[in-house]
Amino acid sequence: MLVAEYCPYRLNFIFTARTSRAVMHYKDTWFIRITDTETGRSGIGECALFAGLSADDTPAYESVLKNVCHSIEQGDKLDLHDYSSILFGVETAFADLQNGGMMKPFPSAWSKGESSICINGLIWMGDAYEMKRRVREKLEAGFHCLKFKIGGIDFEDELSIIKSVREEFSAESLEIRLDANGAFTPENALNKLDLLSRFTIHSLEQPIKAGQPEQMRHICANSPIPIALDEELIGVNPFTAGEAMLDYLKPAYIILKPSLCGAFSGADKWIAITERNGIGWWATSALESNIGLNAIAQWVSCKKTAMPQGLGTGGLYSNNIPSPLTLKGEQLYSGQGVWQIPDLSWRTI
Secondary structure, X not given: OEEEEEEEEEEEEEEEEEOOOOEEEEEEEEEEEEEEOXXXXXXXEEEOOOOOOOOOXXXXXXXXXHHHXXXXXXXXXXXXXXOHHHHHHHHHHHHHHHOOOOOOOOOOOOOXXXXXXXXXXXXXXXXXXXXXXXXXXXXXXXXXXXXXXXXOOOHHHHHHHHHHHHHHOOOOOOEEEEEOOOEEOOOOHHHHHHHHHHHOOOEEEOOEOOOOHHHHHHHHHHOOOOEEEOHHHOOOOHHHHHHHHHHHHOOOEEEEOOOOOOHHXXXXXXXXXXXXXXXXXXXXXXXXOHHHHHHHHHHHHOOOOOOOEEOOOOOOEOOOOOOOOEEEOOEEEOOOOOOOOOOOOOEOO
């Protein structure tokens, strides 16, 4: 017999997190726990709702999650393609339970501590001084791939920052990725991309807001910098519409955030589509807690990809779930310590 429970959890940022979309001081998320009463083992997953961004961000979210828990206990078939973040949590919890409930939903050499995952350093938006300070910290820590969030401060300041980094570090020694989070407009995007291209940029994520297919297709075809789609994937069912969308837009890369783009089953489908169409990909966490981050890292570790991944380090929040995840330079390790899950306010149906 299975028992399913859920609970809300508020993650508090250790700094003010800025993107071109919003300024964030905290992020609300949800956890789900599925227990097999015969074995006493439990699997835990994170229903990593991203308010204002997730396609399943709805006032009825808790009600849907409660009904999902009821369906799990009744053994009913689940159809959660419209609820990516909930599916993300459910898939993680079931996989964790299947593998013994030891926070190892996708066992691999990485989860055993036998390998590491190379990640990019993330440079959050701030004023020019703050961004330069963060760049220095990441470079001193040993990162060889930096991702800059741009579009939130004066564009000339952003160009100056990137120029100063490139003047000191060649393209051979440092890969620069950019994420505009849709901050450009269809009218100014190509001009800004041209100015940025002078600094040997690996790729730029989501130059304009999602949902403008004709304009995005034009940008993908004419940009001097390879374009990566991110928010464009949110709310698109990869099983029914993914191939047609990528065939029309023809990006160089897609960014897979499992909690936002169809959970792990959906991300696997996206990867299958990219392999047929010569499109690159890498995975990125979407401000999940360590529970979601751990699941994404384990899933990535099972894939054949050598590209630096956009995984977090677990250090964004003052009250993250304690975990053995360890960062050494630009290498993320699973760590072999025992997870200490704090007492959470689990809600039963």
